[in-house]
Amino acid sequence: MRAPAQSNDARPLSLSALARGRGFGRTLDRVFGWTTAVSGSLVLVILAFMVLTTTNTALPVFTSEGISFVTGTEWLPSRGVYGILPFIYGTLVTSTIAVVIAVPISVGVSLYLTELAPSWMKGPIAYAVDLLAAVPSVVYGLWGVFVLLPLFLQPAAEALSSVFGFLPIFKGPATGLSYFGAGVVLAIMIIPIISALAREVFKAVPADDRLAAYALGATRWEMIREAVIPRSRPGLVGATMLGLGRALGETIAVALLVGSSTKISASIVQPGYSMAAIIANQFQEADEQGIRALVGIGVVLFAITILINMAARLFVWRLVAER
Amino acid sequence: MTEPVFSVNHLNVSYGGNLALKDVCLDIHPREITAIIGPSGCGKSTFIRCLNRMNDLVPGAQVEGQVMYHGEDIYGADIDPVTVRRRIGMVFQRPNPFPKSIYDNVAFGPRINGFKGDLDELVERSLRRAALWDEVKNKMRKSALALSGGQQQRLCIARAIAVEPDVILMDEPASALDPIATVRIEDLMQELKQEYSIVIVTHNMQQAARVSDKTAFLYTEVDEESMSRWGILVEYGPTGGIFTKPLDKRTEDYVSGRFG
Numbered sequence: 001m002r003a004p005a006q007s008n009d010a011r012p013l014s015l016s017a018l019a020r021g022r023g024f025g026r027t028l029d030r031v032f033g034w035t036t037a038v039s040g041s042l043v044l045v046i047l048a049f050m051v052l053t054t055t056n057t058a059l060p061v062f063t064s065e066g067i068s069f070v071t072g073t074e075w076l077p078s079r080g081v082y083g084i085l086p087f088i089y090g091t092l093v094t095s096t097i098a099v100v101i102a103v104p105i106s107v108g109v110s111l112y113l114t115e116l117a118p119s120w121m122k123g124p125i126a127y128a129v130d131l132l133a134a135v136p137s138v139v140y141g142l143w144g145v146f147v148l149l150p151l152f153l154q155p156a157a158e159a160l161s162s163v164f165g166f167l168p169i170f171k172g173p174a175t176g177l178s179y180f181g182a183g184v185v186l187a188i189m190i191i192p193i194i195s196a197l198a199r200e201v202f203k204a205v206p207a208d209d210r211l212a213a214y215a216l217g218a219t220r221w222e223m224i225r226e227a228v229i230p231r232s233r234p235g236l237v238g239a240t241m242l243g244l245g246r247a248l249g250e251t252i253a254v255a256l257l258v259g260s261s262t263k264i265s266a267s268i269v270q271p272g273y274s275m276a277a278i279i280a281n282q283f284q285e286a287d288e289q290g291i292r293a294l295v296g297i298g299v300v301l302f303a304i305t306i307l308i309n310m311a312a313r314l315f316v317w318r319l320v321a322e323r
Numbered sequence: 324m325t326e327p328v329f330s331v332n333h334l335n336v337s338y339g340g341n342l343a344l345k346d347v348c349l350d351i352h353p354r355e356i357t358a359i360i361g362p363s364g365c366g367k368s369t370f371i372r373c374l375n376r377m378n379d380l381v382p383g384a385q386v387e388g389q390v391m392y393h394g395e396d397i398y399g400a401d402i403d404p405v406t407v408r409r410r411i412g413m414v415f416q417r418p419n420p421f422p423k424s425i426y427d428n429v430a431f432g433p434r435i436n437g438f439k440g441d442l443d444e445l446v447e448r449s450l451r452r453a454a455l456w457d458e459v460k461n462k463m464r465k466s467a468l469a470l471s472g473g474q475q476q477r478l479c480i481a482r483a484i485a486v487e488p489d490v491i492l493m494d495e496p497a498s499a500l501d502p503i504a505t506v507r508i509e510d511l512m513q514e515l516k517q518e519y520s521i522v523i524v525t526h527n528m529q530q531a532a533r534v535s536d537k538t539a540f541l542y543t544e545v546d547e548e549s550m551s552r553w554g555i556l557v558e559y560g561p562t563g564g565i566f567t568k569p570l571d572k573r574t575e576d577y578v579s580g581r582f583g
Contacts, residue, residue, distance in 0.1 A: 119382070208419035212479070214380060216432040216486055217409030226431060231422055 051302070058296030061289065069293075070300060075262040075278075077286060082293040084300065086264045090179060090272040091301065094254060095247040097183025097268065098190055103240055105187070106194035113195075114202040115224055126199070133192035141253035144185040149257070153181040157269040174269035177259040182274070185253050190243035197242060201235030202228055234319045241312040248305055251276040275301045328353045328490055328520045329374060330391040336369050339383035342553040343369050347388075349539055349559045356512060356521045358535035358562065360528060362577070365541040366554025367524040371492050374522060375411040376404040409436060412483030416495040418475035420467035420482070425459050428467045428478055432486035445485060452518075453481035454511050473504025477511065484515075491515065493523040497530065509534050528578055531562065538565040540574045 055062075062069060065082050072083020109129060113122055144153070153176030161174035175181075205228050213223040229236075259271020260281065279294045286294055327350035336344040344366040351357050359367045369378065376397060378384040390397050397407045409432075420428050429446045438445065446463075450456040455477040459470070467478055476496060483491055493512075497505040512521055512534050525531050531538055539559040545552045558565060558574045569575040 206419070208415060208417060209421060211377065211380070211413075211415060212419045212421065212482075213431075215375065215377065215408055215413035215415075216435065216482065217405050218435050219405050222435045226435065227421060 051299075054295050054299050054302075058292050058299050061292045061296045065293075069296060073264055077282070077290045077293070080289060082289075082296075084275070084278075084293075084297050086262055087273050087275040087278050087297060088300065088304070089264050090258060090274040091248055091276070091304070093179045093268060093272070094182045094186055094258060094274055095244055097180060098186035098247040099240060099244050101184060101187035102190045102194055102243055103236075106191050106198055106239070106243075107236065109191070109195045110198035110202055111224060111228075113199055115220065115228070129192050129195055131192075132188070133196070137189060137250060138252045140185055140189050141256035144181070144253060144257050148185065149176045149181065153177075153184060153257075156184075157181065161267075161269050168266045169268050171267040172269065174267075175259060175271060177257060178270050179258065179265075179268040179272050182254045182258040183268070185257050186247045186250055189250065189253060190246050193246055194239045194243040197239035198232070198236060201232045201239065204235070205231045234316045237312060237316050237319065241309060244308065244312075245305060248301070248308070249276055251280045255280050325353055326393070327351055327391075328393065329522075330389075330394075331373075332389040332391065334370075334373060334386070334388035334390065336366070336373060336378065336387075337385050338381065341551065344373075344554045345544070347541075347554075347556045349556060351520065351522060352537070353520045354516055354518070355536040356516050356523060356534055358531035358538045359522065359524045359541060360526065360531045360538060360577075361541035361554070361557075362543060363526065364552070364554075365543045367526075367541055368494055369554065370541065371494055371522055371524050374490070374492055375408050375413055377408075377413065379404050409486055410488050411490045411492060412486055412488035413492045413494065414476070414479050414483055414496045417499050418472055418479055420470070420475050420478050422466065422468055424464045425467050425470070425478060426463040429481050429485045431482060436486060449481040449485040450478075452484050452515070453477045454507065454514070455481055471504070473500050473507060476500060476504070476508060480508075480511065480515075484519075488519070490520045490522065493521065495524050495526065498526070505530070528566075528580075532566050535562045538562040540565060540569075540571075540577060542573050542577070 061082055065072070068083055070088065071085055072081070073085050074081050074083045075086065109125075113126055113129075117125065157174040157176050157178060157180050158172075160170050160180070161172040164170040165172050209227045209231060210223055213227040218226065254274045255277035258274055258277055260273060260277070261271035262273055262278075265272055275297050279297055282290065283294055329349075329351040331347055331349050331351075334344060334347040335342065347370060359370060361367050372378045372381075373386055373390055374392075374397075378386060386398055392407070392411070396402070397404075421431065423431075426446055429449050430442055433442060433445055447456060447460075450459060455474060458474060459465075459478075467475065470478060476499075480491070480496075497508045500508065509530065512523070515521060516536075523531075523535065537560065540557045541554045542557045543552050544555050558569060558571045560570075565574060566578050569578060
């Protein structure tokens, strides 16, 4: 026997009728879509606007100096000579020192917090590390000059120079107000950033990986070395890059500690300058051409940051692709 | 009667003060497959994790009683859990190869254990024993994560074998695999039991009946007053007996599919 045909009113609502019933929700959905799209594009607009206006301001200096703007080693605003290589060099050197010091410490802090620390200690330490990120950089700078310089930077610079002085990069006369001094304070400033990210990266390692390593007779150290670290490598590179980005652009703390010498020095325990620091220090007394040159430094700094970020991205892609 | 590999005496396990397993006593014999069956939450995994001290890694876990391994209490004061795990391998429910090459996965254990010998030969031998060699011999440097689930699980078995353990613990090794991959793992277990003692946790009764020599049935006991529950060992014996002539009513109900 066949089932009787269904009557009309028992049919489900048609699709168009369903859509009509939800008009308000659909309007909201569209408004929401537009709002987020505008916010998203706003970032691009602001960025493009900044790049265009700064490049435009600096253009006269770019054209008059040519390539020697970035390759020149002489910075003599009074004579209209603008070579910024010493500052590019200083930015790269201080940031490198910062990363070299900060990455191992941050990895250590994060491993301790995720793998080793008893649970009652995890909260307070993680909180303290995060708090370090909230300290204004001028405070780091002043603390660096008045506390860390006599207490650690000066003696450490002298010690480095007296032990390794035969190497050009540690050649004396050593001073704490130097690439080294700025790099150490920068390291302290970027540790919270790197370690906060590294902590998340380590936490994301699957519990299965840890168990597998333990079940094969790994000690805790072997488990971390063989299971946690390899999984975390791309994430750690990303964390390092974020810290490096902060170090490249940091201004006040570096301005206070780098020693303010416009000459390039191969020795990291001698004074130098960084790009952001010279902008901050000389902006007030610069003439019109000088201001254009300082804005030009900003443009170059921006370009360097982008280049480094792109290189990092490529590197992470390669790491992930290798799996 | 051979010497047992494991002799478990009055084993109690609790997590943060809550009893999970109560007064388990059983002997596990060499070159046999011992299946642990029972409904969810009866403490099967808890039990198997006591046999290689994996429970040490769970915060708040407490183990009482004796787990004698060749006459030595693995929970003894002078026993290092790392050494225990080097003798007693483990395979987990979800295949968990490291994000490394196939070769490096198998070589992991020997390397951390300071293996001094022909590593290539050991890796090949382990993969052969795990019935995976023919499928991977041309892509040893490729990532293990590119293998299928069943291949990954056999790789995990090869990885466990490479440490040259004497017991292999398997915690529901086929529950994440398709039927064909499951059959391959079961066949492999029959091969492996020529050389190893195997303890397998499974909630698949047919699997226990197919592969094991002895079966232990664990069941959840409930305290009506406090509503707390824990696992107990109800019955343990040759697999044929457990499935055809169970002595306990609860075993009979479980294996006949009346609950669980």
